[in-house]
Amino acid sequence: MQGTKKKVLADQGLAAITAQARHKEDDTGFCKRNRERPPVVFAYTEMSSGVDPAGWSDNLHPERDRKKKRKMGSIAAIQYCAITAILLVSTIVSSDDKSPIPADPSSLNTWFQDNVKPLADRKGTIDPDLEAAEAKPRTIKVRQDGSGEFKTLKAAINSIPTGNRERVIVDIGPGEYIEKLKIERGKPFVTFFGSPGNNPTLSFDGTAKEYGTVYSATLEAEADYFVAANVIFKNSASRPNGELKGEQAVALRIAGDKSAFYNCRFIGFQDTLCDDKGRHLFKNCYIEGTVDYIFGSGKSLYLGTELHVIGDKNGNFITAHARNSEAEDTGFSFVHCKVDGTGAKGAYLGRAWQARPRVVFSYTSMSSVVNPEGWSNNFHPERDQTALFAEYRCEGEGANPAGRAKSSKQLTPDQAAPFISLGFIEGSKWLLHPPS
Numbered sequence: 529m530q531g532t533k534k535k536v537l538a539d540q541g542l543a544a545i546t547a548q549a550r551h552k553e554d555d556t557g558f559c560k561r562n563r564e565r566p567p568v569v570f571a572y573t574e575m576s577s578g579v580d581p582a583g584w585s586d587n588l589h590p591e592r593d594r595k596k597k598r599k600m601g602s603i604a605a606i607q608y609c610a611i612t613a614i615l616l617v618s619t620i621v622s623s624d625d626k627s628p629i630p631a632d633p634s635s636l637n638t639w640f641q642d643n644v645k646p647l648a649d650r651k652g653t654i655d656p657d658l659e660a661a662e663a664k665p666r667t668i669k670v671r672q673d674g675s676g677e678f679k680t681l682k683a684a685i686n687s688i689p690t691g692n693r694e695r696v697i698v699d700i701g702p703g704e705y706i707e708k709l710k711i712e713r714g715k716p717f718v719t720f721f722g723s724p725g726n727n728p729t730l731s732f733d734g735t736a737k738e739y740g741t742v743y744s745a746t747l748e749a750e751a752d753y754f755v756a757a758n759v760i761f762k763n764s765a766s767r768p769n770g771e772l773k774g775e776q777a778v779a780l781r782i783a784g785d786k787s788a789f790y791n792c793r794f795i796g797f798q799d800t801l802c803d804d805k806g807r808h809l810f811k812n813c814y815i816e817g818t819v820d821y822i823f824g825s826g827k828s829l830y831l832g833t834e835l836h837v838i839g840d841k842n843g844n845f846i847t848a849h850a851r852n853s854e855a856e857d858t859g860f861s862f863v864h865c866k867v868d869g870t871g872a873k874g875a876y877l878g879r880a881w882q883a884r885p886r887v888v889f890s891y892t893s894m895s896s897v898v899n900p901e902g903w904s905n906n907f908h909p910e911r912d913q914t915a916l917f918a919e920y921r922c923e924g925e926g927a928n929p930a931g932r933a934k935s936s937k938q939l940t941p942d943q944a945a946p947f948i949s950l951g952f953i954e955g956s957k958w959l960l961h962p963p964s
Contacts (some may be wrong), residue, residue: 625951629831631891631921633864636832640811643950644959655786655957657693658753661717662960665695672703681705681730690714697963700759702726708734710748713784718751721963722758724791729760737774742802742824745781752806754787757962762795768818770842778802782826786958789813796821797838803828803860807953816869820848823881827858829953830865837869837897844875844897845904849885859886859916861947867894867926874899877919880911888939888947890920898926903933920944 624643630636647654647662669676670684676699678684684698690712697719705728711718722728734744742748746763761780768775776799782789785806793814794801800817803826810829815822816836837844846867851858860878867889869875876899878887903917912935919927920939929938937943950956 625954625956626949628945629863629891629948633832633891636864640831644955644961647960653956654960658717658786658958658960661693661695661753663694665697665963667697667699669699669701670705671701672705673701676701680707681709682707685709685711685715685718688715688718692717695719697721700728702728704729704731706731706764708732708746711751711754711784713750713752716751716753716784718749718753719755719757719963720759721756722760724758727758727760727791727793729762731762731764733765734763734777735765735774736776736799737772741776741799742778742781742804744776744799745778745802747779748781748783749787750783752784752786753958754782754784755789755960755962756792757790758792760793760795762793763797763800765797767797770840782806782808788959788962790962799823805858807955807958809953809955809959817846819845820879820881822846822860823848823850825850825856825858826860827953828860829950829955830860830862832864833862834866834868835862837867837871837875839869839871839897840873843873843899844869844871845879846875847878847885847887848881849878849887850882851884851886852882853884856884859888859947859952861952862887862889862892863948865889865892867892867898867924869895869897871897876904877902878917879904880906880908880915880917883908883911884914884916886916888916888918888920888944889922890939890944890948892919892922892927894922894924894926896925900926900928900931901933902931903936905933905935918943920948 627639627643630639651659668678668684668687670678670681672679678687681698681700688696692715695717698721700720700722702723707730709730730746732746734746736744738744744763746761763777763779765777777796779794779796779800781802781804783804783806787806788809789811791812794816796817798817798819798821800821801815803822803824805825808826808828809831810833811831813833814836815833816838818838818840835846837846847860849860875897877889878885905911905915915935917933917935918937918939919929946952950959
């Protein structure tokens with residue numbers, strides 16, 4: 529039965545897919561012990577969780593087990609036949625963690641639509657807490673003119689109860705919101721949503737001198753399942769001159785797990801985006817800065833995102849990944865991104881801030897702003913042996929492998945595969961499209 533879908537409807541008792549009636553040595557077969565010698569084989573067949581773990585039934589005739597031997601992939605497998613289903617098996621579509629991101633950038637959005645299906649098609653396949661939270665989403669409006677429930681984002685966040693279990697969409701009206709904000713860990717399932725044509729700006733001038741680097745962020749999002757779409761995150765502190773301490777100024781700190789950013793912009797200079805910890809997606813975003821403007825210990829996929837270098841007299845570093853041991857399953861993967869900007873000394877794609885950073889650029893367009901060496905060991909030559917700095921099929925004047933640091937790698941397709949799919953962030957379990 530090639531290419532045939534079998535659908536099982538729930539029954540008060542057990543459900544069986546097949547009942548094959550072979551009696552003796554008849555040359556017939558497909559499945560279940562309705563008769564003594566039913567031959568059945570399932571090959572290359574996808575089976576959902578509705579299949580009972582036992583798999584096969586002797587139909588209350590233990591003598592038909594033929595000494596209870598079960599062999600897979602041999603003729604003997606024909607003798608053990610009935611698959612039992614104990615729950616409703618319905619048509620369920622899940623997102624695909626294994627499907628590789630295509631090399632052709634024009635296919636990227638189609639690939640994403642194909643591999644991140646709507647919630648309605650994925651029930652039973654995503655995180656249960658997330659599915660429950662999305663069942664009854666609610667929206668609260670923030671408008672500076674007073675036409676919404678709140679005039680400030682801080683008031684809107686404060687209205688969300690600790691222990692929140694439902695999706696709360698904070699619909700943010702246009703304008704600049706000059707506030708220092710924090711979403712505490714106890715407030716998961718929050719979405720910041722701005723108008724696609726008139727993005728709101730969240731702005732504050734916090735610096736490391738006053739707050740400490742990671743806590744200087746305009747927004748600190750510590751809760752899981754945070755989503756932002758069409759929002760500008762900005763740290764408005766003055767540009768560092770390199771002569772004073774504590775000039776780092778973060779626009780966003782993301783420290784919650786399973787968070788996504790769509791069509792967002794991150795504006796700052798040094799340490800613009802603190803990708804602190806957790807699994808994240810940044811899709812169709814824009815990130816600018818001077819030094820270490822993407823840093824932290826996160827495990828994140830940056831997809832179709834522009835990394836804009838603002839030239840600095842002391843040189844530029846785009847990433848500073850903080851992985852420090854083999855036990856840490858973290859890293860930054862940039863796929864179909866664009867590196868551009870200015871800077872006479874050239875920008876390094878990454879520096880070994882800690883002992884074992886893991887940063888990979890794939891299918892990325894790099895302008896001449898990228899330093900020919902590409903990568904820096906941060907004056908720690910021993911880290912040449914422990915850092916994973918790698919590229920795969922990048923292009924542009926700044927992507928020439930000839931002058932790259934000897935410790936960096938140009939990956940093979942097999943080596944690149946773990947970094948160019950949703951599996952890098954286990955996205956099938958939690959990624960959803962933003963509200964529209």
